[in-house]
Amino acid sequence: MTGSGKQSGHSGFSGDTDWFTPVGGAPTATATLDEPVWRSQFPDYYADELSFSHEDVLEALGPQAEELMAQANVDVDELIRLVNAETTVMPALILPDDLSVDRSMGEEDTEEQRAGVITALRSWKRTFLKSAVAAVLVTLIGGGAAAIAMNKSVEVEVDGQTHDVHTYAGTVGEVLQAEGISVNVHDSLSPSPNAQIGDGGKIVLERGRLLHLTVDGEQRDSWVRADTVGEALAQVHAPLDGSWVSHAAGDEVPLQGLAVEVKTLKTVTVFDGGNMPKQIKTTAVTVGEFMGLQHMTLGKDDSVKGGMGLKLKNGAEVHISRTGVTVVNRTEKVQQPVQKKEDPNMDAGQEKVLDPGAPGERIATYRITVKNGKEVAKVEIGSKITKKPKPKIVKVGTKQPDIGDGAVWDRIAQCESGGNWHINTGNGFYGGLQFDQSTWESNGGTAYAPRADLASREQQIAIAEKVAAGRGFSPWPVCGARA
Structure with missing residues (x-):
């Protein structure tokens, strides 16, 4: 099958054309097309006809189709004949189970059935035809030359990790499929799966990871495309200035996702009993957590306004009521009693102190309740006289x-x-x-x-x-x- 006069044509297939029978047509000159030009000429990829067409062969060869055929000194029609001659066993065409039993494309078939058959057909062509054409070219050109001509070197980057791939695949999706790399709905892929990939091309895949983020007790889920905790938090604009974070910035975010907690920096004012108010910076979420971090405790009669579960925000106030009960002994004076002596010779209403006497002393025991530094209750629970008082003697006139x-x-x-x-x-x-x-x-x-x-x-x-x-x-x- 040699001869420089072989040229390719562009006519369609008839209903009598079998799988490998080439159709006649006007010959075309051989040339190498740039991929954008080539793709604009064959936008629909493999044809949906039950036969191999010129377009199918050119799709299988890719943008270097004309160059490869020129090296092999064949045109499209002859290439189809050679494929037919070298292929004795074809792979089965697998159709979806929900299509009609006869697998035909009759008028009675629904549009949905037709679409299913076309999809299966194109997949079959993509799998079989490329390998068959490659085998023929290897025979004509020589293994090394054909392999080099059809082989592409593609750089694949997955989450920042790159490796080179040598492939015969024509699209991004085919390259990834051959590498066993799946793309999920939350991943970012560039170029798109259906985009053509040429020699020296680059594929970038950033996998989506589910970030379970809790900020000051409020949880929300976000999909991020980041390898580390720091990158993930930056993508969701988490408040990080002075915040406490449950993971280090360099920790890995695994594909299955990660739960991260952030506690923001807050300034709170503490009113602790009778003490002066004090401002404290903290990342605590609740009053209880704050008091634990500050090593503050409550007595059995103490209380916190709003309770220990009260959530803190920047500028919040923490009011602690301190109630203390103590028992104290106090030394007190005992007022001296007054003894009156009537004097009938002194006008009524007049008095005269004969002896001022002296007060005594006692020790009194009190139960005292103090709230926020102020005494709010005092109950005497006992006393003992330590010094008896001396009575005061007063003379009282009774004369009218x-x-x-x-x-x-x-x-x-x-x-x-x-x-x-x-x-x-x-x-x-x-x-x-x-x-x-x-x-x-x-x-x-x-x-x-x-x-x-x-x-x-x-x-x-x-x-x-x-x-x-x-x-x-x-x-x-x-x-x-x-x-």
Whole structure:
């Protein structure tokens, strides 16, 4: 099958064309096409016809089709004949089970059945035809030359790790499939799986990893394309300035995902009992965790506003109520008792200290409750006298003042107050003779008692006689006239 005059044509297949029978057509010159130009001419890849077409052969050979055929000195038609001549056993064409039993492409088939058959057919061509064509070219050109001509060197990078692949595959997906590399929905692949790959091409695959991120107790899941914890947190914009992170930045994020916890830096103000407020920086999430980090404890009667489970935010306040109960002994003075001695020769209302006496001492036991530094309760639970007090002795006069005609004042008192010498109705007038406070004080009544109703009959009459000596009975205009 030699001869430089062989050229390829571009006509279609008839219904009588078998798998390997070439169809006639106008010859074309051999040339090497750039891949974009070549792809624009054959955009649909393998044809969906039940026969090999010119386009199928050119698809199998790739962008170097014309160059390879020129080296072998064959055209498309002759290449198809050679494939037919060297192939005695073809691989089975596997159709999906849900297609019709007769596997035919009759008019009665549904569009879905047709699509299934076409998909299976193209897959069959892709698997069989490329190897068959390669075998023929190896025979014509020579093993080394053909292999070099059809072989591509492709760089494959997976998560930053690169390796070179020598392949006959035409697309990115075929290269990865041959390498046993699968692509999942959350992965990033460049170029796309259906993109053609040429010699010197590069495939970059970044695998998606599920990051279970918890920030200050709030969890969210995010897919990231990162190998390390630091890269993953940067991709989700996690708050890291001063934060506590459960993993080091260089730790690996495995393909099956990773749970990472972040606790942000916060400034909280602590009000601890009666102490001055204090600002503390912390990465704690709750009050309980904060107190543990600060080595702060609570007594059985202490409490925290909001509870230990209260979540902290930047600028939060922690209020700790400290309630302490203690038992203390205190030395106290014991007030001396007063002993009164009556003196009939001393005017009533007058007193004279005969002996001041002296206070005693005792030890008193108290149960004291302190809250936030302030004493809120004190209960005496016992006492003991350690020094007895010495009584204070006071002489008290009992002599009543001399009065004139007491009968007149009795009649006035009967008229003013019904004869009740100790009456206090709250109307501003006091005693049997109804003194107002200013009259009682200005005439010396406080020498007997603070108010008139607290003085004796005789003392009230004595003050009334002082008033009458200067003003007559005018302070008692009605009752004085009747007396």
